[in-house]
Amino acid sequence: MTSSTTRPASDYPPGGDAFRHRHLTGIAPLTPWEISYVLDAAEEWVELNRSGASKHDDRLAGLTIINAFFENSTRTLLSFEIAGKRLGADVVNMHAAQSSVKKGETLIDTAMTLNAMRADAIVIRHASSGAVQLIADKVDCPVLNAGDGRHEHPTQALLDALTIRRRLGRVEGLTIAICGDVLHSRVARSNILALTLLGNEVRVVAPPTLTPPAMERMHVTTFTDMDEGIKDADVVMMLRLQNERMDGAYLPSAREYHALYGLTPKRLEKAKPDAIVMHPGPMNRGVEIDSSIADDPARSTITEQVEMGVAVRMACLDILTRRQRGVPGWN
Amino acid sequence: MELRPLHIVGAQLIDGDTPRAGSLLAVDGRIAAIDPTEVPDGTETIDAKGQWLAPGIIDLGVFATDKPAFHFGGITRAALMPDSGPLDGAGLVERAAKGGKPDLWVHPLAAATKGLAGRELAEIGLMKQAGARAVATGRGRIADSGVMRRVLAYAASLGLVTIIHAEDEGLTAGAVATDGEMATRLGLASAPAIAEAMAVARDLALVEETGAPVHFRQVTTARGLDLIRAAKAKGLPVRCGITPAHLLLSDTAIGDFRTFARLSPPLRSEDDRHACLAAIKDGTIDILSSGHDPRGPEDKRLPFAEALPGMAGAETLLALGLGLVRDGHVSPGRLFELLAATPASLLGVDAGSLAVGMEADLILVDDGTPWQVDAKKMAAWAGNTPFDGMPVQGRATMMWKGGLRIR
Numbered sequence: 001m002t003s004s005t006t007r008p009a010s011d012y013p014p015g016g017d018a019f020r021h022r023h024l025t026g027i028a029p030l031t032p033w034e035i036s037y038v039l040d041a042a043e044e045w046v047e048l049n050r051s052g053a054s055k056h057d058d059r060l061a062g063l064t065i066i067n068a069f070f071e072n073s074t075r076t077l078l079s080f081e082i083a084g085k086r087l088g089a090d091v092v093n094m095h096a097a098q099s100s101v102k103k104g105e106t107l108i109d110t111a112m113t114l115n116a117m118r119a120d121a122i123v124i125r126h127a128s129s130g131a132v133q134l135i136a137d138k139v140d141c142p143v144l145n146a147g148d149g150r151h152e153h154p155t156q157a158l159l160d161a162l163t164i165r166r167r168l169g170r171v172e173g174l175t176i177a178i179c180g181d182v183l184h185s186r187v188a189r190s191n192i193l194a195l196t197l198l199g200n201e202v203r204v205v206a207p208p209t210l211t212p213p214a215m216e217r218m219h220v221t222t223f224t225d226m227d228e229g230i231k232d233a234d235v236v237m238m239l240r241l242q243n244e245r246m247d248g249a250y251l252p253s254a255r256e257y258h259a260l261y262g263l264t265p266k267r268l269e270k271a272k273p274d275a276i277v278m279h280p281g282p283m284n285r286g287v288e289i290d291s292s293i294a295d296d297p298a299r300s301t302i303t304e305q306v307e308m309g310v311a312v313r314m315a316c317l318d319i320l321t322r323r324q325r326g327v328p329g330w331n
Numbered sequence: 332m333e334l335r336p337l338h339i340v341g342a343q344l345i346d347g348d349t350p351r352a353g354s355l356l357a358v359d360g361r362i363a364a365i366d367p368t369e370v371p372d373g374t375e376t377i378d379a380k381g382q383w384l385a386p387g388i389i390d391l392g393v394f395a396t397d398k399p400a401f402h403f404g405g406i407t408r409a410a411l412m413p414d415s416g417p418l419d420g421a422g423l424v425e426r427a428a429k430g431g432k433p434d435l436w437v438h439p440l441a442a443a444t445k446g447l448a449g450r451e452l453a454e455i456g457l458m459k460q461a462g463a464r465a466v467a468t469g470r471g472r473i474a475d476s477g478v479m480r481r482v483l484a485y486a487a488s489l490g491l492v493t494i495i496h497a498e499d500e501g502l503t504a505g506a507v508a509t510d511g512e513m514a515t516r517l518g519l520a521s522a523p524a525i526a527e528a529m530a531v532a533r534d535l536a537l538v539e540e541t542g543a544p545v546h547f548r549q550v551t552t553a554r555g556l557d558l559i560r561a562a563k564a565k566g567l568p569v570r571c572g573i574t575p576a577h578l579l580l581s582d583t584a585i586g587d588f589r590t591f592a593r594l595s596p597p598l599r600s601e602d603d604r605h606a607c608l609a610a611i612k613d614g615t616i617d618i619l620s621s622g623h624d625p626r627g628p629e630d631k632r633l634p635f636a637e638a639l640p641g642m643a644g645a646e647t648l649l650a651l652g653l654g655l656v657r658d659g660h661v662s663p664g665r666l667f668e669l670l671a672a673t674p675a676s677l678l679g680v681d682a683g684s685l686a687v688g689m690e691a692d693l694i695l696v697d698d699g700t701p702w703q704v705d706a707k708k709m710a711a712w713a714g715n716t717p718f719d720g721m722p723v724q725g726r727a728t729m730m731w732k733g734g735l736r737i738r
Contacts, residue, residue, distance in 0.1 A: 028516070106629070106633065107633065107634065108633075128633075128634030128636050128637055129518040129519050129588070129634065129635060129636060130518075130634050130635045130636075131634040133587065134588065134632075134633075134634055148518075148634075149634070149636070150518030150519070150520075151518030151519075152518065186518060189515075189516070189518055213510035213511060213514065213515055213521060213523070214510065214511050214512040215515065217511075217512035217515070218512070218515065218516070
């Protein structure tokens with residue numbers, strides 16, 4: 001397999017581990033070369049996924065992956081499930097709605113139960129920041145964070161970086177505007193960490209009520225004016241606005257939000273002429289993004305992000321299970 | 332049981348700024364003489380071997396009657412917060428006051444409002460008759476300024492101090508940390524530090540209006556402390572306290588989602604921590620207490636935002652206080668004003684200092700012995716200490732309550 005944007009070998013430190021983590025709890029513990037390593041690995045899975053009928057690689061055959069989703073999700077769960085199955089693993093999904101979590105079992109007890117079932121990898125989504133770390137500390141197998149509270153959503157940041165790299169040829173030295181509800185967004189936090197780490201200028205564009213405190217400590221500049229914030233940006237990354245934020249507590253109304261922060265064709269003219277528009281989905285069309293932009297294949301990368309998502313998750317599952325599978329050099 | 336007179340010799344007495352060699356005689360449970368020239372027949376003599384002899388610690392504002400922890404920590408009296416119960420009736424107060432017998436004084440703090448709901452005045456007068464030594468708003472503040480004004484005036488008329496928790500509930504709704512880099516990186520809901528100063532400012536205005544004496548149980552920010560400093564300069568009847576956590580830890584301690592560092596009020600920035608140290612040095616802070624609030628794994632082994640706030644502080648209070656002495660922030664005499672004399676005067680009890688006529692609540696302190704805080708081996712019924720693993724020095728080696736040896 002070859003890759004269209006293979007990184008030079010010098011990007012990895014000689015003699016160092018290519019990816020020295022047992023879990024993927026967030027972007028925060030990663031180094032730039034570890035991110036590049038995952039992206040490179042994912043490139044190969046993009047090719048397999050596009051190769052027509054046979055999308056199977058059975059390297060994870062016999063392994064059990066549990067997708068433990070304590071918070072509703074359709075896309076991420078589906079993406080992880082497909083990723084696991086394409087690698088030949090037995091994938092089991094656990095939804096909080098059907099589980100004993102509703103009966104008052106603590107998160108640690110649930111984690112111990114999953115551990116006792118001898119999972120080979122556990123993918124977790126939870127509504128509380130830090131919940132994934134808590135489980136990762138208690139179980140014997142690799143844990144992948146599929147989103148915890150407002151904290152991190154590392155596979156989303158990795159797939160976004162991969163999408164940018166494939167579209168623009170690089171993911172360094174770019175100006176990237178992250179727009180919308182940054183305060184409540186784990187996607188924004190992971191992307192800020194990953195994109196600044198890779199050497200991009202990251203801007204946060206949000207109403208003051210949805211801007212987290214101390215953003216300057218995250219090495220980003222903040223804007224409350226959308227036109228100013230996306231000026232000359234290479235990438236405009238929109239965030240989903242949860243409906244419950246629009247009821248007056250954080251924002252006066254959806255209508256006002258669209259007028260001030262919605263991405264319209266006219267507004268997008270402020271960005272670079274070839275700027276790409278990203279969105280982690282699901283979109284509120286007509287609120288944070290206009291349909292004409294979302295559906296413009298020249299600008300919008302939204303479907304490509306979904307495609308990269310599967311590839312990135314395949315790469316993460318492959319890399320994190322190498323120790324159990326006894327892959328030479330991984331111990 | 333006949334109480335024998337007690338003569339402690341060879342001690343370093345903490346009855347002034349610095350320890351001085353001396354001896355102490357207690358008769359009938361009270362301090363009868365300092366450096367007595369003669370002692371009654373049948374007196375028991377204890378050789379302190381050069382250890383500090385200090386008043387027993389009076390821990391103002393604990394959330395549980397946790398005797399093993401208090402005994403380990405040299406705490407002879409604990410003022411119990413009204414939250415468990417809540418202590419809003421005379422019967423409950425009377426029972427809580429007996430909860431420490433025979434070897435610990437428990438001074439219940441009366442709930443300011445019924446059910447601590449912040450709406451209707453509780454029966455503060457009847458609770459006083461049942462043994463309540465002060466009034467407290469509990470873990471939260473009273474949001475309604477009208478109710479708060481009435482509580483202050485009413486408690487003052489009964490000669491009771493009102494103990495206040497100062498955080499603006501609008502700003503802190505849902506928050507589990509202080510605004511800052513740490514909260515943002517961890518993705519935790521946070522509130523600005525001024526939530527404290529805003530609450531302090533309102534209550535200071537009410538103090539000025541009513542003349543009622545108050546104690547802010549924990550003031551932890553530079554701006555809050557500035558307000559207290561200014562109020563004291565004006566002569567208002569205001570005191571404030573703190574726990575060692577806010578003097579020694581900043582919000583970096585919540586990294587890795589350590590729920591033992593989830594406190595109320597939350598840990599602050601490093602700048603605020605330094606302001607707290609300055610305030611303890613210049614006398615703005617009057618009381619150092621443990622905030623003892625033991626929490627088991629069912630409350631703490633949870634995702635950070637779901638864990639309950641609080642720390643088991645009784646065992647580490649003395650050692651961390653001695654650390655403040657060693658680091659030059661306070662003198663030994665001042666430390667025991669913070670730990671004993673001022674809380675005693677707030678509660679109106681005859682204890683808290685080595686003076687003739689006071690209750691003989693005494694501790695011997697070995698101020699040098701090193702030990703390590705270990706959350707797994709605590710005397711408290713839960714080991715939720717944010718100081719886990721910290722090397723400290725000094726501990727209480729003997730204790731008397733009313734002249735009776737209890738440890």
